[in-house]
Amino acid sequence: MTQPTTIASSLAPPFSMVGKYFLAAIASFVLLSGLLVFNASELQGHYFQPKLLALTHIATLGWITMVMFGAMYQLIPVVLEVKLFSAKLGELQFWVYLLGILGLVYGFWNFQVGSHFTASAALVMLAILLFVVNVFFTMTKVTNWNLTGFYLLTSLVYLAATAIAGFLLSINLGFPFISRIHLDYLKIHAHLGFIGWVVMVIMGVSLKLIPMFGLSHGFSAMPAKIAYVLVNIGLLGTTVEWLLVGPEWLLRVYIILLVAGIFCFLLQLALIARQRIKKSLDLGMRFSAVAFGYFFLSTMAGVLLVFGDIGDVKTKEALVLAYGSTVLFGFFSSLIVGQMYKIVPFLVWFHTYSDRAGKEPVPMLKDMFNERLGIIQFGLFNLGLIAVILGLFIVSSRLVHAGFILMFISSVIFAVNIGNVFRLRMHNGLQRADS
Amino acid sequence: MVSKEQILNTLRMVVDPELGINVVDLGLIYGVEVKNKTIDITMTLTTVGCPLHESMVEAVRHVAQMSDLTKIVDVHLVWDPPWTPERLTPSAKAILGQ
Numbered sequence: 111m112t113q114p115t116t117i118a119s120s121l122a123p124p125f126s127m128v129g130k131y132f133l134a135a136i137a138s139f140v141l142l143s144g145l146l147v148f149n150a151s152e153l154q155g156h157y158f159q160p161k162l163l164a165l166t167h168i169a170t171l172g173w174i175t176m177v178m179f180g181a182m183y184q185l186i187p188v189v190l191e192v193k194l195f196s197a198k199l200g201e202l203q204f205w206v207y208l209l210g211i212l213g214l215v216y217g218f219w220n221f222q223v224g225s226h227f228t229a230s231a232a233l234v235m236l237a238i239l240l241f242v243v244n245v246f247f248t249m250t251k252v253t254n255w256n257l258t259g260f261y262l263l264t265s266l267v268y269l270a271a272t273a274i275a276g277f278l279l280s281i282n283l284g285f286p287f288i289s290r291i292h293l294d295y296l297k298i299h300a301h302l303g304f305i306g307w308v309v310m311v312i313m314g315v316s317l318k319l320i321p322m323f324g325l326s327h328g329f330s331a332m333p334a335k336i337a338y339v340l341v342n343i344g345l346l347g348t349t350v351e352w353l354l355v356g357p358e359w360l361l362r363v364y365i366i367l368l369v370a371g372i373f374c375f376l377l378q379l380a381l382i383a384r385q386r387i388k389k390s391l392d393l394g395m396r397f398s399a400v401a402f403g404y405f406f407l408s409t410m411a412g413v414l415l416v417f418g419d420i421g422d423v424k425t426k427e428a429l430v431l432a433y434g435s436t437v438l439f440g441f442f443s444s445l446i447v448g449q450m451y452k453i454v455p456f457l458v459w460f461h462t463y464s465d466r467a468g469k470e471p472v473p474m475l476k477d478m479f480n481e482r483l484g485i486i487q488f489g490l491f492n493l494g495l496i497a498v499i500l501g502l503f504i505v506s507s508r509l510v511h512a513g514f515i516l517m518f519i520s521s522v523i524f525a526v527n528i529g530n531v532f533r534l535r536m537h538n539g540l541q542r543a544d545s
Numbered sequence: 546m547v548s549k550e551q552i553l554n555t556l557r558m559v560v561d562p563e564l565g566i567n568v569v570d571l572g573l574i575y576g577v578e579v580k581n582k583t584i585d586i587t588m589t590l591t592t593v594g595c596p597l598h599e600s601m602v603e604a605v606r607h608v609a610q611m612s613d614l615t616k617i618v619d620v621h622l623v624w625d626p627p628w629t630p631e632r633l634t635p636s637a638k639a640i641l642g643q
Binding site for chain 2: 122185188189190191318321322323325327328387388389390456459460463464465467468469472473474475476
């Protein structure tokens with residue numbers, strides 16, 4: 111009988127393409143964590159400051175969206191059982207995107223918002239649109255649509271909208287043309303990105319991955335379906351109200367729908383967790399579980415901001431920053447770190463060992479990184495984050511600073527730990543053709 | 546001639562790298578039939594669209610082939626009936642912390 115060619119070659123895109131996104135994301139994460147240590151004082155008062163905008167975009171573009179690009183290129187072919195439209199386009203997109211982010215972050219940091227800045231924003235937008243086109247054409251070949259697919263397809267629309275809104279905002283910073291105040295549009299840009307793109311993808315992907323990792327079977331997916339409808343109506347409605355400045359009560363209705371959708375999704379996760387066969391939480395799932403806890407907290411903080419009627423400006427500013435930090439670090443970073451502990455070992459295993467399985471001893475995924483080191487990282491990260499959130503609340507720059515130091519150490523440990531997984535590929539895979 | 550039990554035993558060498566449990570104890574092997582010229586194996590995976598798909602199927606095929614080089618091994622991947630946790634053996638359940 112003939113041996114098939116490398117198993118990894120069938121649906122999965124090349125390791126080198128997906129791996130680039132992951133490595134760049136980890137580098138951004140460490141850079142972000144390091145910069146926060148030295149610029150903790152920027153995180154006070156109003157959020158619209160050059161360095162804070164630079165840090166936010168390292169987080170959202172360099173870390174969060176970068177890793178999501180890699181993960182989606184990896185997962186979509188598997189989850190939706192199709193071949194990626196073009197791996198070459200994915201490779202090209204990476205470089206355009208990287209160049210764009212570097213220019214954009216430099217422009218924000220030094221607040222040089224002229225034509226170079228706008229050109230960088232254009233590159234970021236172009237790269238994002240390349241991604242949207244690539245995934246969209248991949249999806250045209252899908253025959254087995256599922257709820258995850260709908261979530262991902264919808265997220266593409268929001269991603270494109272976020273990128274276009276961001277590009278327009280970048281022009282407006284240098285050459286003001288939008289008559290309304292900039293911050294109104296910034297709010298739309300941020301929420302389209304965070305909820306429409308990031309949260310939408312997280313919802314769709316969780317629906318597939320969390321049951322897969324926990325071996326959950328026989329749960330109802332109804333809450334996830336309701337969540338899909340509510341979050342979309344809520345987000346679209348909120349955006350339109352913000353854009354047209356409609357009546358306040360209508361805006362509140364849309365926000366309630368949005369929040370109800372998020373709670374439906376959290377209920378879905380609880381159902382999945384209850385049905386799981388694999389009871390113990392490994393490192394990756396521990397990070398993920400805590401992340402969803404922060405998601406709940408940040409949603410509550412968001413509700414408080416909208417309905418709390420906080421008169422005091424200082425308290426409101428502190429709450430906005432605490433809300434932002436809980437979403438960015440508590441929810442997104444924690445979930446990404448957790449899922450990378452699941453996805454990266456799998457990715458390396460798949461491309462390095464999958465065609466040796468059953469023929470020679472191959473490692474288990476959890477043996478490919480140092481779990482104990484990961485648990486220390488987990489502790490440092492959460493201790494640091496709690497210090498940061500608390501410090502922002504009680505306006506203690508010392509506490510915020512201490513928190514960021516712990517989170518930076520944690521990010522370095524993560525980079526080393528996941529870096530070692532990549533090195534397994536270098537040691538074992540280089541003599542084989544890159545599959 | 547190699548027996549069904551012998552093949553099932555060798556299939557325990559194929560381990561799911563995520564769960565650390567072999568395909569037999571996971572209850573993924575629905576049937577093994579040893580015929581004159583072929584070995585027919587029917588198996589499933591825990592989830593449709595499982596990323597380990599081809600890797601597991603190929604490993605099962607390879608291991609079965611090693612147990613009898615003279616026969617042609619056919620591995621059929623089926624989704625019906627779908628896998629359920631009831632198919633786990635007691636030792637697999639123990640590993641999963643049940």
